[in-house]
Amino acid sequence: MSTTQEASAGRRARADERVAAVGLWRRLLVKPELGSLIGAVVILAFFSLQSDVFRSLGGVANWLDVASTLGIMAVAVALLMIGGHFDLSAGVMTGTTALTVGIVAVRLDQNIWVAIAAALVLALAVGFLNGWLVTRTGLPSFIITLGTFLMLQGLNLGLTKLFTGTVIVRGIADAPGYHSAELLLASTISVFGQPFRVAIVWWLLATAVASWVLLKTRFGNWVFATGGDEVASRNVGVPAQRTTIVLFMTTAGAAWLVGSISAVRLTSVQANAGTGQELIYIVAAVIGGCLLTGGFGSAIGAALGALVFGMTQQGIVYLNWDADWFYFFLGAMLLLAVLTNRLVRRYAEAARR
Amino acid sequence: MSAAAGDRPDVPLLELRGIGKDFGSVIALDDISTTVRAGQVTCVLGDNGAGKSTLIKVLSGVHRPTRGELLLDGQPVNFGAPREALDAGIATVFQDLAMIPLLAIWRNFFLGSEPTTGWGPFRRFDSAQAKEITRRELGAMGIDIRDPDQPVGTLSGGERQSVAIARAVHFGARVLILDEPTSALGVKQAGVVLRYIAQARDRGLGVVFITHNPHHAHPVGDRFLLLNRGRSMGDFAKGELSREELTAMMAGGDELTELAEELERPTGR
Numbered sequence: 034m035s036t037t038q039e040a041s042a043g044r045r046a047r048a049d050e051r052v053a054a055v056g057l058w059r060r061l062l063v064k065p066e067l068g069s070l071i072g073a074v075v076i077l078a079f080f081s082l083q084s085d086v087f088r089s090l091g092g093v094a095n096w097l098d099v100a101s102t103l104g105i106m107a108v109a110v111a112l113l114m115i116g117g118h119f120d121l122s123a124g125v126m127t128g129t130t131a132l133t134v135g136i137v138a139v140r141l142d143q144n145i146w147v148a149i150a151a152a153l154v155l156a157l158a159v160g161f162l163n164g165w166l167v168t169r170t171g172l173p174s175f176i177i178t179l180g181t182f183l184m185l186q187g188l189n190l191g192l193t194k195l196f197t198g199t200v201i202v203r204g205i206a207d208a209p210g211y212h213s214a215e216l217l218l219a220s221t222i223s224v225f226g227q228p229f230r231v232a233i234v235w236w237l238l239a240t241a242v243a244s245w246v247l248l249k250t251r252f253g254n255w256v257f258a259t260g261g262d263e264v265a266s267r268n269v270g271v272p273a274q275r276t277t278i279v280l281f282m283t284t285a286g287a288a289w290l291v292g293s294i295s296a297v298r299l300t301s302v303q304a305n306a307g308t309g310q311e312l313i314y315i316v317a318a319v320i321g322g323c324l325l326t327g328g329f330g331s332a333i334g335a336a337l338g339a340l341v342f343g344m345t346q347q348g349i350v351y352l353n354w355d356a357d358w359f360y361f362f363l364g365a366m367l368l369l370a371v372l373t374n375r376l377v378r379r380y381a382e383a384a385r386r
Numbered sequence: 387m388s389a390a391a392g393d394r395p396d397v398p399l400l401e402l403r404g405i406g407k408d409f410g411s412v413i414a415l416d417d418i419s420t421t422v423r424a425g426q427v428t429c430v431l432g433d434n435g436a437g438k439s440t441l442i443k444v445l446s447g448v449h450r451p452t453r454g455e456l457l458l459d460g461q462p463v464n465f466g467a468p469r470e471a472l473d474a475g476i477a478t479v480f481q482d483l484a485m486i487p488l489l490a491i492w493r494n495f496f497l498g499s500e501p502t503t504g505w506g507p508f509r510r511f512d513s514a515q516a517k518e519i520t521r522r523e524l525g526a527m528g529i530d531i532r533d534p535d536q537p538v539g540t541l542s543g544g545e546r547q548s549v550a551i552a553r554a555v556h557f558g559a560r561v562l563i564l565d566e567p568t569s570a571l572g573v574k575q576a577g578v579v580l581r582y583i584a585q586a587r588d589r590g591l592g593v594v595f596i597t598h599n600p601h602h603a604h605p606v607g608d609r610f611l612l613l614n615r616g617r618s619m620g621d622f623a624k625g626e627l628s629r630e631e632l633t634a635m636m637a638g639g640d641e642l643t644e645l646a647e648e649l650e651r652p653t654g655r
Contacts, residue, residue, distance in 0.1 A: 137616045143655075155513050170584055245510075249510040249511055249513070250509070251500040251502060251511050253496075253511065254489075254493055254497060254500055254511055255498075256498070257486065257488070257489050257493065258486050258489060258493075258497050258498075259488065261486035262486045262487070262490055265480070265485065265486055266486065266497060266498070267468065268448075268478065268480055269468075269472075269497050269498040269499075270468060270469045270472050270498035270499065271497060310473050324488075328486065328487075328488045328489070329488045368531050378488070380540075
């Protein structure tokens with residue numbers, strides 16, 4: 034510990050000679066969503082200048098649509114990451130819930146709402162199991178959810194084949210109650226004569242609710258604390274285990290929403306739906322400022338991360354570039370984000386002994 | 387709060403009677419007895435491995451004692467979780483684990499006991515009030531924080547300990563357990579923390595101050611419990627022991643004298 038630090042600590046009660054050190058730059062730096070906001074603006078400007086389809090209303094509706102379902106998941110995954118955990122089963126879970134909706138509605142001849150409710154119960158049960166196993170065993174969530182990921186992947190294929198004889202569930206549009214479900218999950222809203230997918234509204238809603246919960250409620254404080262230092266938060270009375278389990282159930286719940294949206298919109302579900310998406314959710318959350326080590330991040334940042342994804346994916350298509358560039362671009366964004374986040378952490382822990 | 391114990395000065399706030407704790411075949415603590423009174427500081431001294439940490443964990447509800455009795459206001463108590471001890475007014479400031487570094491000061495201050503406003507699903511963390519109270523409470527302890535929104539990680543070690551102490555005082559702690567709050571600090575910062583300990587004491591709290599440094603313990607302590615290898619080497623009142631005796635007992639007397647001679651010349655102190 035330096036002598037200047039000690040000297041200033043002694044005088045701390047009176048003079049605030051270190052105020053100047055906390056400048057505007059550092060204040061901004063500790064806002065987790067800053068990086069993703071800059072990234073989103075840069076990418077928006079870049080593709081808008083290059084492609085008029087991209088900046089047309091139709092183009093906007095298109096890339097917002099891509100960003101929306103991704104964003105719902107990214108926001109939930111961000112909460113979980115802030116809480117200090119990963120969920121590798123999040124991607125395949127969107128497939129599991131979509132398949133459940135399809136199989137219960139088509140093969141078991143139920144009302145679509147019954148099917149959607151069944152999928153919710155299943156999702157929350159798996160989420161609970163993930164959280165319970167992680168808190169009980171103390172094993173890394175990476176390993177636990179890798180296990181559930183593979184199990185669900187197998188179940189998705191096995192059960193779909195068992196129920197349909199193929200690897201696809203079709204005919205969801207014929208289920209009773211379909212039209213009300215379509216209205217809520219898969220309709221479009223017309224803005225300036227351009228139809229926008231209703232999923233965009235769900236995405237904005239999910240971001241708003243997640244951000245509010247994170248920043249304005251007790252639970253949000255517990256999420257930050259559990260991810261920041263689980264032992265310390267338990268010591269001051271934070272129900273860390275309950276917080277973790279609720280977060281896993283939230284991710285599963287988001288997967289249920291996304292699964293239901295895709296089942297109702299596409300009216301058919303592939304048995305391998307959603308697989309591989311889990312890493313994209315994590316990348317979006319990291320671009321949004323979430324630290325891989327937990328305890329820091331933002332729901333709005335994750336939503337912006339998803340927006341970056343949506344814009345890049347569609348922008349590359351509009352520019353007629355090879356789709357391979359998308360992954361190069363993604364990797365570069367991820368690296369940039371991780372390096373920025375590292376700076377933030379170093380700053381925030383600067384005075385640690 | 388602290389008035390209850392103040393009315394009956396004869397009954398200690400917290401009393402340990404023959405406390406023991408085993409981990410399997412290892413006897414981590416055996417037959418530990420001492421008292422903590424309101425407005426006094428009870429120091430627990432011991433070298434590494436003396437059982438200080440185990441004792442704190444018993445007092446703060448992390449571990450249940452295997453033997454012996456814990457009395458709060460003369461009534462036997464049995465804590466199953468840190469929350470229960472906290473609710474009974476026993477607050478513990480753990481050495482390195484008092485704060486979440488990446489979390490803002492005001493969020494840390496109210497962590498686990500967040501004030502809420504609103505109703506039903508709109509019940510929220512009252513951040514305006516939380517920031518205001520944080521600033522006020524820290525001010526009352528003589529800690530002038532620059533910005534309650536800054537992450538705790540940007541504070542110095544002494545400041546962080548002080549914030550943790552202020553937090554415990556605010557939440558109506560009657561017994562404050564401090565786990566080596568000065569051990570990792572420089573001389574001046576340790577002095578700052580010792581001053582806050584004295585302030586907490588003057589506000590009527592019973593303080594349990596765990597340390598291995600007799601020079602920190604002696605000036606603020608009213609009672610000294612010395613531990614060695616899980617056993618008590620004695621429980622003394624302030625007048626019964628000089629600083630030199632305390633230091634000598636801590637280090638095992640002769641051993642220290644030898645060590646002092648061995649070290650004196652090279653360091654020149």
